Amino acid sequence: MTKKQVGEDTPGRLTRTAVIDAALGLLDERGLDGLSGRAVADRLGVRMNTVLWHVKTRARMLELMADAVLSGIDYDGLPGAPLERAAELAGRYRRALLSHRDGAALVTRTYSAEPHTLRYADCLVEALLDAGADERRAAWTAWTVTYFVLGLTQEEQAAPEKSDDRLARAVDTTGHPALRRVLPHLTPENFDQRFAFGLRSVLSGLLV
Structure with missing residues (x-):
């Protein structure tokens, strides 16, 4: 044919x-x-x-693709404790983004109000409400978690090779003394640890 x-x-x-x-x-x-x-x-x-x-349109295609990426999120076996559930949901969201090349960049470029996207958002907000947040704090924390995951994952998917030393060459002790001190912690590695740290920092705000 x-x-x-x-x-x-x-x-x-x-x-x-x-x-x-x-x-x-x-x-x-x-x-x-x-x-x-x-x-x-x-x-x-x-x-x-x-x-x-x-x-x-291409924009509509990207929206549908972004929602399809989130169809990979598994909702079985989520923890009962609300903050643990929120953290697990964020981790599964990150894994769904990482399952496709440029997955985070794709989702970042869209504003998808499609079934899989809405299901993830609803489950995350529900966990935050169950943790004791009021409606505004639950909504804004869900935004913060989502933006954090998208930003970090986009960086992870675009990260240079480990051998790339551009940052080390650009940061000098005279012009950037503070950056020079923390330089070992600014390398494009350890994304799992950075994800856990950042997520913990955001969610701990609900306990204040």
């Missing part, structure tokens, strides 16, 4: 899920900068109009 023949009747056959799955496959292969609607169409062997029929 030729590409033209597939494209002629694909809108009725091809599903939005298949389009998003193809887009995620391209994301893993090429990264976010290499993703386009035309590349997705080529991967599926259909016309560009067929892809647009399902996702309308």
